[in-house]
Amino acid sequence: MVGKASEIISSLQTLTLKIPKQTMTFLQESGGLARFSGRVFTEGLRPPFELSEFLRQCYLIGNKSLPLVGTTAFIMGMVLTIQLRPALLSYGVESELPYIVADAIIREIGPVITGLIFAGKIGSGIGAELGSMNVTEQIDAMEVSGTNPFRYLVVTRVLAATLMLPLLVLLSDAIAITGSFIGINIKGVMSFSLFTDEIFQFLDFTDVFPPLIKTFFFGFSVGIVGCYKGYTSSRGTEGVGRSANASVVIASMLIFLIDLIAVQITDLLGFN
Amino acid sequence: MKIDKDIPTDDAPVIRIRDLSIAFGSHVVLDGFEMTLAKGEDLVVLGKSGSGKSVLIKCIIGLLTPDRGSIQVLNDEVTEMDHPALDQMRARVGFLFQSNALYDSMTVRENLEFPLRRHWIQLSQGEVDDMVMEALTNVGLAETVDLMPSELSGGMRKRIALARTLILKPEIILYDEPTTGLDPITSRGISDLMVEIADKYKTSSVIISHDMRCVERTSERIIMLIDGKCHLTGSYAELSRSKDPVVMPFFQ
Incomplete structure (x- = not known):
């Protein structure tokens, strides 16, 4: 029995050696991230809840992103409108411009x-902050001070990111649509009431609700990846830089992946 | 001169470590390490960089779990403690981190309030304010209460970290290289402060250091940590006269 077990272990070890290093790293990171996510749920559901830190993180995360999200959304709405206008004009459906832009913004962009x-x-901010706290022993200091650092630092940030992104998306949609209204009025004239009538004539629940659901997953991905890379960072200040960088790259990839899955699901449910 | 390999015994040691072993992968850091810390004693653990000194005090405070051995702090076994028990123990044992570990995003006041609020949640704001000011006054930096850690010099940060360690009035203080990275004058000031604190609050201390001026100033007894074991123990004067080839380079 023991001989058979050691034979299996030996063949697994041989197999492991044959897996390319990058694949092994990917698998290890994926496993680590999955375990880390599981811990967020188990720790997050147990009291005591760090309510004041969670509210502080909501304020910081929401407030810090607001100027950049707002500016980008405004420009995005305006540019999209200006660029779509000639194409719609050539098909003679210029009046559909508000709805088309709004639908594109709300559903996807x-x-x-x-x-x-x-x-x-x-x-990147979460990755760098937790990474820096890790290498300067602030996380250990927190533990010594009678605090569960995972609950205080990770659970609060992940939850705040998960809840704040949908709110930011709603706000960014509204700002982008305002940008679109201004874009329309740069080269033409349309009243605000006509503009909103054109949008809400066609827009319904299935245009708004499914995209909003996926933003919770986007927010969770950003929060969990930033926390994971920061909390587990090593190798001093170089490690902090790597954590911040990897947080952005992995979270961005996850956003596209979740988006792809969400589109397939909404298609299957007949929402597209 | 009396230099022995035996661990001094005391009626009521506040820390008692037996057969402590810990390895990271194949690298054995502590290998059957033994020590005791008597009540009110200031003990320095001396050894080369990477010899496991910091690992030792992280095991004592429960930040690392040893592979084998027993660590008794204030008569309780650390290796068997759950989180609430560890928190209770940590309220009685202060830890001064090598890097100070002040929270960058908090003011000095918030840094000092943090352990108080966490360990003694029933305190009123007035009591917290009084304790913060008392701790800051003890380290001579009452005027920095509303500054951020980034606005302080290295020596001031170390003093604030010491004030944060002191605020819970611990019975034992673990110092992880308290003078590393400081100029000789500041280093001397920190060493004096450590002695002052030990006298004023009657604390017991484990000091990890290889700054020999600090060791001479603060130690009542020294343990030489070599190859993961307690190699020798004795006072500074005793060890400085040692002819042991491993010990001699530290005192030359």
């Missing part, structure tokens, strides 16, 4: 662009 900005701004 708003959530994805805001998610990517959020990953760049908040994901």
Whole structure:
């Protein structure tokens, strides 16, 4: 029995040696991230809850992203409108411009662009902050001070990122649509009431709700990746830089992956 | 001169370590290490960089779990403690980190309030304010209360970290290289402060250091940590006269 077990272990070891290093790293990181995510749920559901730190993180995460998200959304809405206008004009459906732009923003561009900005701004910030706290022993100091650092630092940030991104996306959608209204009025004239009528005539629940659901997953991905890379960072200040960088790259990739899966699901459910 | 390999015994040691072993992968850091710390004693653990000194005090405070052995702190076995028990123990044992570990995003006041609020949640704001000011006054930096750690010099940061360690009035203080990275004058000031604190609060201390001026100033007894074991123990005067080839380079 023992001989058979050691034979299996030996063949597993041989197999492991044959797996390319990058694949092994990918598998290890994926496993680490999955375990880390599981810990967020188990720790997050147990009291005591760090309510004041969670509210502080909500304020910081939401407030810090607001100027960048707002500016980008405004420009995005305006540019999209200006660029789409000639094409719609050539088909004689210029009047559909408000709805087409709004639909594109609400369904896809708003959530994805805001998610990517959020990953760049908040994901890297969380990765760098926790990474720096890790290498300067602040996380250990927190533990010595009678605090569960995972609950205080990780659970609060992941939850705040998960809840703040949908709110930011709603805000960015509204700002982008305002940008679109201004874009329309640069080369033509349309009243605000006509503009909103054109949008809400066609826009319904299935245009707004499914994209909003996926933004919770975007927010969770940004929060969990930033925290994971920061909390587990090593190798001093170089490690902090790597954590910040990897947080953005991995979270951005996850946003696209979740987006792809979300589109397939909404298609299957007949929401597209 | 009396230099022995035996661990001094005391009626009521506040820390008692037996057969402590810990390895990271194939690298054995501590290998059957033994020590005791008597009540009120200031003990320096001396050894080369990477010899496991910091690992030792992280095991004592429960930040690292040893592979084998027993660590008794204030008569309780650390290796068997759950989180609430560890928290209770940590309220009685202060830890001064090598890097100070002040929270960058908090003011000095918030840094000092943090352990108080966490360990003694029933305190009123007035009591917290009084304790913060008392701790800061003890380290001579009452005027820095509303500054951020980034606005302080290296020596001031070390003093603030010491104030944060002191604020819970611990019975034992673990110092992880308290003078590393400081100029000789500041280093001397920190060493004097450590002695002052030990006298004033009657604390017991384990000091990890290889700054020999600090060791001479603060130690009542020294343990030489070599190859993961307690190689020799004795006072500074005793060890400085040692002809042991491993010990001699530290005192030359």
